[in-house]
Amino acid sequence: MESITKNRQSLDTLRAMVARAYGKDQVPSGTAEWVHELGHGWFNVAYRLRLRDGYQAVLKVAPPAGVEVMTYERRAMATELAALSLLAATDVPVPTVDFADSSRELVDADWFVMPYVDAENYGVIRSSLSACEQDKLDAAVGAATRSLNALTGPAFGPLGGPGVATWRQCFLGMVSDVLHDGERRAVELDHAGLRALVAAHADCLDEVTGPRFVAWDLWSSNVLVRDGRIVCVIDHERAFYGDPLIEAGFVATEQPSFGNPTAFVRGYGKAAFTANERARRRLYNLYLTATMVIESAYRGRAGSSQQQWARDRLSEAVAAL
Template sequence: MLDGYKEQVGAANRQINSIRGTAFGPLAGPGNTCWRRVFTDIVEDVLADGERRRVDLGWDCDTVREVLAEHAASLDEVSEPRLVEWDLWDSNVMVRDGKIACVIDHERAFFGDPLIEAGFASTQMAAAYGDSTHFMRGYGHPPLTETETESVRRRLYCLHLALIMVIEIVYRGHTDITQYDWARERLTEVMALLGRTRR
């Protein structure tokens, strides 16, 4: 049952990503023809939010910026803007009679690289996000390999996600630090995947 559901989510996500845009970025604009510029600006905005509230990431923000810059060339492979839901987690999927009835919570949607979708996170961090096999099968995407730029991009997107999950708790006024601690571990994990470990 769960496997079939994951395949349905993959298929639905592919349908969403089939919609082409004219530029990368927010649905209402402004857009940019360069995905590298758009994504690095998105990460910079998140880091600036963290610095503004002095959030302890466990990493210096400039070190995170260095890691992003070291791998940013992988983003140049993305040339066609696609509609990205980004927040397509189980809590945003409504199921009726064993089938997906609708997807909700679209305020984070934008035009970007489909590999930034939540369903692909586990291709790099399976222990944290679960097995991606059934999502990938439903989506119809071949496995990512260690040597392809797809894997590097997906790791950068995991980096972005971890930063958001660490920093947002301050802005949302969370008193339970469970998410904060978990996300900091994910940040350290993905920094290692991108070749940076603490000395």
Template sequence: MESITKNRQSLDTLRAMVSRAYGPDEVIPDGEDWVSELGHGWFNVAYRIRLRSGRESVLKIAPPPGVEVMTYEQGAMGIELASLRMIEEQTDVPVPHVDYADQSHELCDADYFFMPYIDGDNLGIVEATLEPAERVAYNESLGALNRKLNSVVGPWFGRLAGPPDPTWRTAFRRMIDDVLSDGERRSVDLGVSYDLVRELIAEAEPSLDAVTEPRFIEWDLWTSNVMIRDGEIVCIIDHERACYGDPLMEAGFTALDLPVFGDPAPFMRGYGWGPLTENEVTRRRLYSLYLILIMIIETDYRGHTDTVQYDWARERMAELLALFGRSR
């Protein structure tokens, strides 16, 4: 996926980064067949690197400082590094170990880190080739792992990097207001007025008061961030959008509102979440609204050269309006 947020570096800079992380003995001095870009990411650039010893690693680089990102994406790599440490220390969910992280901006103009290359298939890429029973099994496993992630209790509500909020209602309102402000700043057409969206939020947000304990929320745990091998999930990647909030916000529940995301039943079985209460239905719709707003607005910030995602997300916005009992 192409995006102006991808901060590509020269071979000389990449060699210097490898040397700093692993030592000069691991650097491949000549040619360029030791490095290749992993192209399916949406935000950061990532390189697959073969070290002199033969082992492989992945280098992930944050966007360049001159590219404006959405408010919730600011400091995203720091959030990912904090998330990886927390998950590794407090759960047994398989995530990449951070080999080396550099936030000095001495070798390149952004944060970066190295992690081992995961030998496996990306579930989001191969799932269409799997048997239905295999897809069900993986999604049940994903639900169970997601519950383990949500078992981590946070110190506040909101983004891992702060600012801290005392209630989930306050935190979520700040998060969704930031997204709306991002859209207004770029005059992004939502297909519906910003005032109407704010009305929907104000009417539904009292439901958020039912959430009283801040839990670690991965939020971006789609199948495209799941690595599999030999019938098992071997790693979960991409943790830069994590926050402390309501587990019902997790991606696996999105299909409860928007059927285009597939069947949520296997994920919910694996997670152990039963039928939603009236309060949970309202909260879940707010979270789907938050997601679709981002999917519409980010197309402008990422410099998309076509309207495929924008048009698709606008259709989902129309579906959500109907769920809220409104029209354009």
């Protein structure tokens, strides 16, 4: 997808990055056939690289220094690297990191490289699969999400800190940040009304007492599959310590326009939802859909069909509360 946050680089710069990460002997020669931009993401630019010896890697580059991003997206690449380090200890397959550079010497942003995974994007191919195949993979995503959520943190909030002692304080701060982002870009929303609505239902957040690793962005489009199995879960830059119920797979339990959550919930091992859990999930849907509306302005997509779709989902979330 196209976005103003994509920090594209020249071939000469890409060659310099390869040299720094893998050594000068690995720098490809000739034309640009060794590099291919992966266009699926909406935030970082990513390239598939074929090095001189045939090794294939993926290079991710954070947004340019001069492009304004949302509050929770600041230091997103550092968050992803921290997440990958943590998740290496789980049974969920995630990328390894070959090399990371935050020096800003070659480009005006952080970047890192990882091995290329030869697999298909589940979000891209899902509609071409049979109902049985979808069910199996959705359940597998649920099980993987539960494994990630088993990791505990020292406090609620960013993986790298500083965190806070309560989930209520953390989540209300997240809502405040995203609505402030909307006001900064003059996104047409009832910001005061949304703040008041969240505050009126915030008591349900106090039931959450233990910070857990939350991927938050684990949609089917961030799952790579091969032969009917998950082989890699990617894009962990939005991770934090919070309430596992805020995970993407649970969105549709309160908002069917996001799909059918049955297989995911079964794979996760969640038998039923209490009244408190349903109330929390409605709050999380409001936060998610408001974020989706506001981020369109930060991607240069204000007024787009994507933003209108998000506005419709926000209206649903507000009505549910």
